[in-house]
Amino acid sequence: ESTLGAAAAQSGRYFGTAIAGGRLGDSAYTTIANREFNSVTAENEMKIDATEPQRGQFNFTAGDRVYNWAVQNGKQVRGHTLAWHSQQPAWMQALSGSTLRQAMISHINGVMGHYKGKIAQWDVVNEAFADGPSGARRDSNLQRTGNDWIEVAFRTARAADPAAKLCYNDYNVENWTAAKTQAMYNMVKDFKQRGVPIDCVGFQSHFNEGNPYHSNFRTTLQSFAALGVDVAVTELDIQGAPSSAYAGVTNDCLAVPRCLGITVWGVRDTDSWRPEHTPLLFQGNGSKKPAYDAVLNALNSG
Ligand code: G3I
Numbered sequence: 001e002s003t004l005g006a007a008a009a010q011s012g013r014y015f016g017t018a019i020a021g022g023r024l025g026d027s028a029y030t031t032i033a034n035r036e037f038n039s040v041t042a043e044n045e046m047k048i049d050a051t052e053p054q055r056g057q058f059n060f061t062a063g064d065r066v067y068n069w070a071v072q073n074g075k076q077v078r079g080h081t082l083a084w085h086s087q088q089p090a091w092m093q094a095l096s097g098s099t100l101r102q103a104m105i106s107h108i109n110g111v112m113g114h115y116k117g118k119i120a121q122w123d124v125v126n127e128a129f130a131d132g133p134s135g136a137r138r139d140s141n142l143q144r145t146g147n148d149w150i151e152v153a154f155r156t157a158r159a160a161d162p163a164a165k166l167c168y169n170d171y172n173v174e175n176w177t178a179a180k181t182q183a184m185y186n187m188v189k190d191f192k193q194r195g196v197p198i199d200c201v202g203f204q205s206h207f208n209e210g211n212p213y214h215s216n217f218r219t220t221l222q223s224f225a226a227l228g229v230d231v232a233v234t235e236l237d238i239q240g241a242p243s244s245a246y247a248g249v250t251n252d253c254l255a256v257p258r259c260l261g262i263t264v265w266g267v268r269d270t271d272s273w274r275p276e277h278t279p280l281l282f283q284g285n286g287s288k289k290p291a292y293d294a295v296l297n298a299l300n301s302g
Helices: 004-009 027-036 061-072 097-114 149-160 179-194 217-225 243-254 290-301
Strands: 014-019 039-042 076-084 121-126 165-170 200-203 230-238 259-264
Touching (some): 004 290, 014 027, 014 061, 039 061, 039 259, 061 076, 076 097, 076 149, 076 230, 097 149, 121 149, 149 165, 149 179, 165 230, 179 217, 200 217, 217 243, 243 259, 243 290
Parallel strands (some): 014 039, 076 121, 230 259
16 A cells, blocks of 8 residues: 555554644645545644633634544544643633532533544543653642542543543553553553443653653553553654654554554644654655655555
8 A cells, every 4th residue: 555544454553643723724734644644633623722712611613623624534533632731721720629620521521522423532531640750640730639530531431422432641651661651551450440431542652862662662552452452652753753663663553453553743844743853754845754664664564
């Protein structure tokens, strides 16, 4: 196959990208995005600040624009994200305790209700673990509502849209030996044992000098899959875009039957949240980088 999406589909997987709604008027951007990818994640447009700018007043204008572009072009959509310490609107940042807990529940119901039956996977909870060696939860206003906030979010999400796969999503959790990875593993294991509804784990996979790609990522994916959840690479970008690491990630996903697919966090380097890292598969001028060929070749050989 000659595109990433079609090549991934040979094994029943998808190859997706983050889409920025503000770039949908750029035909060079949409030409590549439409040609190469068969799954879409809204880079910012389905986040809390975008979808509920005022408490109880939902706004799906930007989210629907990305959603409609994806579906009109035959792509599946990953929903990102419902409960997160970051990109909270000011009104939510100001809440705490049971009021915030209720606002989180209402937010999940409002957004998932709007997209009910339309989203393949939702990142229900994003980035709830602390960085570093502690293995602790991240301190946040949501965490301070009580340690059960994550399972409450997942139970709420299951009821709101039973058709969506419900994912926990985080970064710097690709290296199997990292404390953060082990903490996330223990949470998922506990959730599966206690029947908390979780279907998938998203590994953001923002690789750079501080969090380099390591070949034990495959062990991580296999270990989580063995708990009975699907896994996905949800926000892939790699500083400098080395072909070896891009091929490694691709082969790691292909090696794990429960790896649903790979999403890169942008189309061209100039679309990246870290453009100075040139971490993506296309140059700013739209030409394919060596990493593109490495990924396509891995998908076609797998
Ligand atoms: O839209 C406003 C614009 O009106 C304003 O003039 C401008 C000035 O700063 O800001 C614009 O909003 C920016 C938004 O991206 C859209 O471009 C925000 O400042 C900026 O903070 C925001 O950054 C996003 C970041 O999440 C915020 O946390 C990045 O685009 C997005 O790629 C990034 O994505 C996250 C994932 O959601 C979660 N995992 C990590 C990943 C990378 O940080």
